[in-house]
Amino acid sequence: MITMREVLQFPELQKAVVHAGKGGLGRKVRWVHVMDTEDVGLFLEGGEFLLTCGQIWPQNKQAEERLLNSFLRNQISGILFATGRYLTGCPAAALEFGEKNSIPVIEVPYNVPFVKITEQIHLEIIDRHYKKMERSARVPIELRDKLQSSPSYSSICEILAGYLNCPVAITDTANQIYVKASPNGGERVNFQKCINTFIQNKQSQQLMNNAKTVYLSDNPPTYIMNVPIKIEGIKRGALWLISPGQEVNEEFAYSLDFAADLLVDIVLNKQDLEARGRQLRLELLELLLENPETASIIIEERIQELGIEQQKHWLAGLILVGVNNLTSPLSIGMESIRDECKKWIDETEGLNGFCEIYKEQLVLFLASNLDKASIKQAVHHLQNNVRNTTAHTAPVVVLGEIKQHVLSFKESYQEAKALAPLVLHQSHSGGAYFSEQLKREMFLYGGLSPKKAMEFRNIILPKELLTEHGTTLYETLKCLALNNYNRDKVTKDLHIHLNTLRYRIKRIEQLFEESLTSPRCQFWIQVALDLESLATEYKESDLKNESEGDIAII
Numbered sequence: 001m002i003t004m005r006e007v008l009q010f011p012e013l014q015k016a017v018v019h020a021g022k023g024g025l026g027r028k029v030r031w032v033h034v035m036d037t038e039d040v041g042l043f044l045e046g047g048e049f050l051l052t053c054g055q056i057w058p059q060n061k062q063a064e065e066r067l068l069n070s071f072l073r074n075q076i077s078g079i080l081f082a083t084g085r086y087l088t089g090c091p092a093a094a095l096e097f098g099e100k101n102s103i104p105v106i107e108v109p110y111n112v113p114f115v116k117i118t119e120q121i122h123l124e125i126i127d128r129h130y131k132k133m134e135r136s137a138r139v140p141i142e143l144r145d146k147l148q149s150s151p152s153y154s155s156i157c158e159i160l161a162g163y164l165n166c167p168v169a170i171t172d173t174a175n176q177i178y179v180k181a182s183p184n185g186g187e188r189v190n191f192q193k194c195i196n197t198f199i200q201n202k203q204s205q206q207l208m209n210n211a212k213t214v215y216l217s218d219n220p221p222t223y224i225m226n227v228p229i230k231i232e233g234i235k236r237g238a239l240w241l242i243s244p245g246q247e248v249n250e251e252f253a254y255s256l257d258f259a260a261d262l263l264v265d266i267v268l269n270k271q272d273l274e275a276r277g278r279q280l281r282l283e284l285l286e287l288l289l290e291n292p293e294t295a296s297i298i299i300e301e302r303i304q305e306l307g308i309e310q311q312k313h314w315l316a317g318l319i320l321v322g323v324n325n326l327t328s329p330l331s332i333g334m335e336s337i338r339d340e341c342k343k344w345i346d347e348t349e350g351l352n353g354f355c356e357i358y359k360e361q362l363v364l365f366l367a368s369n370l371d372k373a374s375i376k377q378a379v380h381h382l383q384n385n386v387r388n389t390t391a392h393t394a395p396v397v398v399l400g401e402i403k404q405h406v407l408s409f410k411e412s413y414q415e416a417k418a419l420a421p422l423v424l425h426q427s428h429s430g431g432a433y434f435s436e437q438l439k440r441e442m443f444l445y446g447g448l449s450p451k452k453a454m455e456f457r458n459i460i461l462p463k464e465l466l467t468e469h470g471t472t473l474y475e476t477l478k479c480l481a482l483n484n485y486n487r488d489k490v491t492k493d494l495h496i497h498l499n500t501l502r503y504r505i506k507r508i509e510q511l512f513e514e515s516l517t518s519p520r521c522q523f524w525i526q527v528a529l530d531l532e533s534l535a536t537e538y539k540e541s542d543l544k545n546e547s548e549g550d551i552a553i554i
Contacts, residue, residue: 316412
């Protein structure tokens, strides 16, 4: 079994660039196929790595969409474009397709020979398959059948321990025990102590460097055996067996080798399923947010496929990373936050769901049987975890209201989205925000477009404050509102003399034609400042396009 990540290590692909779908580099490659027809999807069986120079790539959107849909149905492993003759770069639709479905889209120069790529990959696939079959043939049929039907690390350890009548364990890269099992009624041993002794002996005795089995002690006679677990060419841990009282033989070694192969398969299958799982998660979000009518028909099937338990509460959220805008979906930062959210969901009892990058936003899809207070506490915990993980950002978590049915998820999402620009503008240090606590803001600003927000803000604020000449007065006004009109704090924050502040306040009050001590005036000033985050989304380019459109109509 070979993955896309391993394929990229071949000499022929050293010039390759992965432009999209990096989340699918763990996909398994069953075979390599050169595209020579637009109907290639009819001949695929799944797991193919497709190569094309673009000569037959569809020239119209409908045909291109049909081709990409056929790739998705057959769950290809990746697409490689050799550019420079028929294509100047990877097609935009292919890049969007790859990123959305976690299918790697790769570019190489036109002069990279396909024959060398296919030869190297096919030889490696055949060689690995042959060696695996060879090891399998040396294992007793009864044990082999049991191990092959085993779905997890722990069950493989239990089967080996029971059949070989010896304690078995799996360690991580730091040689710490991850999973262990002992035979029923068998002698229990201090596994970690034996492993540590083995490592110390191996470091001090050169003879042990290539030895699979090491004799540890005389009382009782103890033997230890280990097989490294290598995933995509990197050692990720080891499978260990300890035999107190009896010397191990070749059957033990063959059994451990075969079991190690299966452990690697479990990891790679999980990677493959994770890439496909992202596709399912995006489909679920698209159904709920874009096609609720269709969602009502197949929603239960999608949720079941993703392993999400039906709960009594459903809610949506957004994780915002940055001020007034989000980073690219290809950003490593967003992917690390997504991983942190997955860990949080897995570890929080009574909560399940996922976090996914959807339309350049980190969207939370949460199902829970927790009460409101427990959900809020858990979300604050998530925000702290994300902040600690990504020290260079001040993440903001925004959640919509709790809904009683999954089909109401869209409403919760729209509530969170409406609040997003407001809380981003207000929070420079991150935090967690809940729409039910900000209902007044929702009513005031939730339905405003950026254009309307700008118009509303311009009505509230004197126009002199919105010019370059009025910048100093506007920033002073913002500082006053932020500090609850405490003049001492404002002078310290702005590093100005109190008399200077008095002069600025007098000028601002002249422009407003009202005292800044007036509760009514302070209210509208706060509304205008809240609108700033929405108004700034209405960029100059939008204004320009709109004015050009007006001229064209005239």
